[in-house]
Amino acid sequence: MKIRSYSIFSLLLLCAVTAGAQSKKDSVKTITMEVPAGLRVGVDLTRFAIPFFQPYRRDATVVLDARYNDRVYFAADVSYGLTDHSDSNYTYKSNGVAIAIGINYNLLKKQVPKENFMLYGGFKYGFALFSYEMPEYNIHSSYWGNYTSSMPTATKMGHWVELSLGIKVEVLKNLYLGWSLHERILLNNSLAKSDFPPLIIPGYGKGYKGSAFDVQYTISYLFPLWKVKQQTKL
Template sequence: MIQRILLYILVFSSSCIAARAQVKKPALTPIDSSVRAADTTARKNVAEKKKPVPALPDSIYEVPGGIRIGIDISRFILKVFQPYRTDVSFAGDMRIKKDLYLAAELGFHSTSHSDSNYTYKGNGIFTTVGVDWNFLQKISNKERYMIYGGIRYGFAHLNYEAPSYTIYDSYWGDKLPGSFPKTSVNAHWVELILGLKAEVLKNFFLGWSIREKIKVSGPSKDLAFPPIVIPGFGSGTKGSQFDWQYTVSYCIPLGNIKVHVPRKAEPPKRR
C-alpha cells in the first residue's frame, strides 16, 4: 500500500515537471536601429537644454534729444470769440527717455469786462507740469513725430475784483448796486491730454492736442462774486473744462539719448 502511494506521487511529480517544460518563454523582439537612434538624439537634446545658455550683450542705439519750446496760438484765436480776455501761453518739453518726455507750460491771463450789469477786472498766472508718453512706433530712430498721451498738474494764482455790479429784482423792479473788493484766489487741477506733434521743418514743429481739465480745488463757492476766468483752466464756476491747444515750437538740440535694448539668449540649434 505504501509503495503504491509513493508510485502515485512519483508519477504526479513527473507530469508537473513535463508541463512546466512545455511552457516556453516569449521571444524578445529585436530593437529597431532607427528607434535606438531617436532615443539617443532625445537624450542629447535634454542634456543640451540643461546646459546654461550665455546671454548676449544688449543692443545700444541713440535717439535725438533736446528741449522743445513753443507758443500756443489757439489763445489768440480764442480772443476773437471772447474779446474781453487776453491769454498768452508757452509750452515746452524735454526728452528724457526713448518715449518719455517731461512737459510744462507757463502762461499769463487778463480779463477786463464792463456792461450794464457789472464791471470786472482780473489778471493772473498759471503753470502746469507733467509727462507725455509717445505711442507712435517709428520707422527710423531719427524721426521725432509724436502721437502721445499726457497728464499734468496745474496751478493758477488770480487777482480779481468787481468795482460795481447791479442786482435786479424782477418782482419789485428794484436795483441793488454793490461792489466786490479785490481778492486773491488759487486753483489746482489735473489735465488729461491726447495730442500729436509733427516736424514740418528741421527742428520746427506743429502740435495739436485736446484736454480734459478736472478741478481739484479753487475759489470758494461761498464767494458773492466768483471769478469769470481762472488762468490756464477756464470758467471759474465749472468743476471740469474741455479745452484744446495748437502750438508752434522749435527744438533746441542737446545731443542724443542712448537706448538700451536687452537681447534674449538664443536657444541652442538642433543638430
C-alpha cells in the same frame, strides 16, 4: 496610403512655414542708438484767436517739453491771463499766471532712426495764482428795486489735474507743429461754487465750472542739447 501621404505633406508644409517665420523673426534685429534730444519751446496759437470769440480775454501760453528717454517727455505749460469785462450787470477785472507740470508719453514705437513724429497721452498738475475784482455789479428787481454794490480785489489760487491727447510733427528741421485736446478737472471746486466765482482762471478756463475742455494748436522749436538712447528695428 493617401492618408499617410497627406499627413506627411501637411507636416512638411507646417515645418516650412515655421522655419520661414523663424527666419523672418531672426532677420529683424533691434538695435540701441543715440539720437538728438533736447528742450522744445513753443507757443499755443489758439490763445491769439480767443479775443475774436471772447473779446474780454487776453491770454498767452508757452509750451515746453524735454525728452527723458525713448518714450517719456517732461512737459510744462506756462500761462498768463488778463480779463476785463463790462456790461449792464457787472464790471469784472482779473489777471494772473499759471503753470502746469507733468509728463507726456509717446504711444508710438519709433521704427526709423531719428523719427520725429509722436502721438502722445499726457498728465499734468496745474496751479494758478490770480486776483480779481468787481468794481461794480447791479441787481435788478421789480419788487425790491435796483441794488448796486462792488466786490473788492481778492487773491485766489486754483489747482487742477489735466489729461491730454495730442500729436507733434516735425515740418522743418527742429520746427514742430502740434495739436492736442485737454480735459482739466478743478481740485478746489469750492472756488467755482463760491458766491462770486472767478470768470476765468489763467491756464484753466472758466472759473465757475468744475471741469474745462480745451484745444491747443502749437508751433515749437527743438533745441538739441543732449542725446538719448533709442531702440530701433532693422
